[in-house]
Amino acid sequence: MTIDDLLSELNDSQRAAATLASQHAMVIAGAGCGKTKTIVARAAYLISRGVTPQNIQILTFTRRSASEVVHRVRSHLGDAAKGLQASTFHSWCMNVIRMAPEAFSCQGFTVIDREDQMQMFKLARGGIKDKEIPKSKEILDFYSFARNTRQSLGATLQKVAPELETRKQVIAEVMKSYESKKRERRYLDYDDILDVVAQRLANSPETRDWLSNHYEYILVDEMQDTNPLQWSLLEPLSHRSILFCVGDDAQSIYGFRGADFQNVHSFTDRVPNSVVLKLEENYRSTQPILDISNWLLDQSDLGYDKHLRSMRGDGQKPALMQFENEWEEATWISEDLIKRHDSGAEWRDHMILVRTGFAGRTLETSFLARDIPYTFIGGLKLLESAHIRDVLSLMRLVANPTDDLAWARFLTLWPGIGERTASRCVTAIAGLTRIEDCIATLRRETKLAPVIFDAIERVEQAKLQANHAFAKAVESLEPSLEEKYKSQDWDKRKRDFLLVEKLAERHTSILSFIEDYMLDPVYTSEVEGVDSTDRVTLITIHSAKGAESPVCYVVDVSPGSYPSVRSMNDPEEIEEERRVLYVALTRAKDELIITRRNATTWAKWSFPSKNNDDAYFFNSLPSKLVTQGKLGGKRKPPPPPPPSASGPIHVGIQWD
DNA sequence: AGGCGCACTTTTTTT
DNA sequence: AAGTGCGCCT
Numbered sequence: 001m002t003i004d005d006l007l008s009e010l011n012d013s014q015r016a017a018a019t020l021a022s023q024h025a026m027v028i029a030g031a032g033c034g035k036t037k038t039i040v041a042r043a044a045y046l047i048s049r050g051v052t053p054q055n056i057q058i059l060t061f062t063r064r065s066a067s068e069v070v071h072r073v074r075s076h077l078g079d080a081a082k083g084l085q086a087s088t089f090h091s092w093c094m095n096v097i098r099m100a101p102e103a104f105s106c107q108g109f110t111v112i113d114r115e116d117q118m119q120m121f122k123l124a125r126g127g128i129k130d131k132e133i134p135k136s137k138e139i140l141d142f143y144s145f146a147r148n149t150r151q152s153l154g155a156t157l158q159k160v161a162p163e164l165e166t167r168k169q170v171i172a173e174v175m176k177s178y179e180s181k182k183r184e185r186r187y188l189d190y191d192d193i194l195d196v197v198a199q200r201l202a203n204s205p206e207t208r209d210w211l212s213n214h215y216e217y218i219l220v221d222e223m224q225d226t227n228p229l230q231w232s233l234l235e236p237l238s239h240r241s242i243l244f245c246v247g248d249d250a251q252s253i254y255g256f257r258g259a260d261f262q263n264v265h266s267f268t269d270r271v272p273n274s275v276v277l278k279l280e281e282n283y284r285s286t287q288p289i290l291d292i293s294n295w296l297l298d299q300s301d302l303g304y305d306k307h308l309r310s311m312r313g314d315g316q317k318p319a320l321m322q323f324e325n326e327w328e329e330a331t332w333i334s335e336d337l338i339k340r341h342d343s344g345a346e347w348r349d350h351m352i353l354v355r356t357g358f359a360g361r362t363l364e365t366s367f368l369a370r371d372i373p374y375t376f377i378g379g380l381k382l383l384e385s386a387h388i389r390d391v392l393s394l395m396r397l398v399a400n401p402t403d404d405l406a407w408a409r410f411l412t413l414w415p416g417i418g419e420r421t422a423s424r425c426v427t428a429i430a431g432l433t434r435i436e437d438c439i440a441t442l443r444r445e446t447k448l449a450p451v452i453f454d455a456i457e458r459v460e461q462a463k464l465q466a467n468h469a470f471a472k473a474v475e476s477l478e479p480s481l482e483e484k485y486k487s488q489d490w491d492k493r494k495r496d497f498l499l500v501e502k503l504a505e506r507h508t509s510i511l512s513f514i515e516d517y518m519l520d521p522v523y524t525s526e527v528e529g530v531d532s533t534d535r536v537t538l539i540t541i542h543s544a545k546g547a548e549s550p551v552c553y554v555v556d557v558s559p560g561s562y563p564s565v566r567s568m569n570d571p572e573e574i575e576e577e578r579r580v581l582y583v584a585l586t587r588a589k590d591e592l593i594i595t596r597r598n599a600t601t602w603a604k605w606s607f608p609s610k611n612n613d614d615a616y617f618f619n620s621l622p623s624k625l626v627t628q629g630k631l632g633g634k635r636k637p638p639p640p641p642p643p644s645a646s647g648p649i650h651v652g653i654q655w656d
Numbered sequence: 657a658g659g660c661g662c663a664c665t666t667t668t669t670t671t
Numbered sequence: 672a673a674g675t676g677c678g679c680c681t
Contacts, residue, residue, distance in 0.1 A: 061670095061671090088671065193671085194671090253669075254669080255669095256668080356669070420657080521670095540670090541669080542668090564669095566668070576669095
């Protein structure tokens with residue numbers, strides 16, 4: 001296929017965007033208006049005009065969209081597209097750091113995830129007995145929000161938790177302690193990965209020149225969800241590289257991570273000599289699906305100024321189904337899926353959108369019981385599950401002996417060693433950077449069983465090949481792990497080990513393996529039923545950005561859930577909830593099925609003061625926009641009364 | 657004192 | 672699924 005064929009598939013506005021001359025641009029595009037298509041065409045166009053693929057960096061939100069973009073450009077241009085890079089901000093920065101570890105002073109660092117961070121905050125908070133300071137999870141959220149918005153702690157607290165401003169000093173102490181421990185142990189948290197690069201770009205003209213020389217063009221997808229920290233990566237490069245950003249203010253759903261939906265509007269102020277282009281024709285959905293989505297935005301006081309027009313024309317009205325409770329809802333969805341599959345539909349054409357990972361669990365159970373093949377995106381990630389973390393802890397401490405979170409986890413796997421003993425061992429080896437020194441010290445000063453040292457040494461000998469190291473680690477830990485998980489799906493966990501070993505084949509270094517899968521998650525449910533690729537997608541709305549499906553179920557659109565009871569104090573958060581629902585509704589191509597149920601007892605009970613019904617987005621939903629499903633909540637007939645007593649009962653063994 | 661098993665609660669959203 | 676709290680055992 002030639003570039004002209006590709007361009008002729010676009011409409012005028014898309015083509016104008018894709019073939020824009022060398023100028024910074026912000027493309028504002030509604031849901032389903034061909035954002036990905038335009039980015040693909042832009043990249044292909046640039047390459048066809050002689051730009052070296054290596055000099056184009058595409059930044060997307062998830063690894064799925066990254067690989068999709070590259071795949072599509074390749075399918076149009078073939079080998080000419082070789083070397084084209086698309087990645088998430090995090091994996092991009094990680095690659096940059098790997099290109100020149102010395103320039104960023106990041107040799108031998110271990111990337112840590114949220115759970116590790118929380119563990120550290122827990123330790124940092126531990127010494128303080130004040131009951132009024134927030135939980136470690138909250139402090140972590142404040143910390144990360146402050147860094148992503150590049151605000152001071154004071155400004156952050158004022159914004160997200162004004163009632164805690166008087167506690168600022170204590171909270172600051174906890175954060176300082178976290179930061180110094182993090183440095184000592186050579187950890188990089190998710191925010192560090194971006195910040196390290198951002199700091200160098202800001203302070204080292206040399207680094208800035210070196211990096212901007214790499215990129216003639218930077219293409220950014222989902223611009224509305226980028227935050228100030230991410231902007232501090234783009235801005236310095238924009239002096240030499242040309243930015244091409246695509247986004248939709250109405251789909252901004254990462255405010256909790258510091259994104260501001262206004263940023264697509266302020267683009268021309270922030271970037272001199274830039275243009276704004278708009279894509280307004282929707283090719284994804286039929287008009288009735290867009291009618292309800294448009295209606296939802298119209299209800300907002302914020303003027304989104306969005307009216308999606310379908311190029312596909314009329315279609316089926318969305319269905320709104322009412323249920324008594326979540327089990328009834330899950331059962332109906334499962335049975336509806338089976339009905340569709342029986343009449344010839346493919347599983348893969350169905351997507352179930354949920355607000356929380358937790359909410360997916362009931363559906364998961366229901367699918368498992370009925371043998372409906374599915375993938376759950378946004379659920380538990382393979383490398384985050386307890387048994388894999390156990391094994392990784394041994395690999396981590398070998399790769400970075402100052403990693404005492406790993407030491408603590410590894411040591412407590414052995415019988416007779418609990419938190420206390422482990423922490424004493426960790427103290428004994430504090431500051432030692434060579435694994436041999438750690439082993440020697442522990443042998444001398446503690447009474448750890450020799451098998452423990454054998455385990456470490458065996459992994460040490462295999463550390464130059466990640467999959468071998470993993471296999472050795474599993475081998476040594478298997479007896480302990482079997483004991484620990486024997487009543488908890490041990491067979492399934494055992495299968496996961498083989499899978500992770502396979503994933504590790506592509507990697508030599510342990511640290512690069514861990515980095516990669518930390519930033520590039522594999523979900524636990526992708527692992528099961530590897531045989532079939534025809535599966536239903538169960539997905540959180542936040543993970544569903546950019547995704548689409550012929551048939552979409554949007555689950556639990558009930559009072560108290562949209563907006564969520566937790567957001568009702570803050571008008572900004574309510575608006576974000578509205579956008580979350582908007583994203584969900586606009587994923588559907590042909591059929592949209594919205595389910596809801598009576599407010600959960602949980603919501604009513606834990607937030608009794610809130611009137612869920614007043615804020616509910618569908619309160620004034622015009623009935624002509626949907627087909628009301630028959631009320632699923634038919635009450636069961638009352639059970640028959642128990643029979644009355646009919647004489648004494650004799651129980652016991654039969655005597656002959 | 658420290659380890660460990662058991663019952664109980666508790667879930668926003670992600671890199 | 673994992674965290675917390677409690678009480679028993681070594």
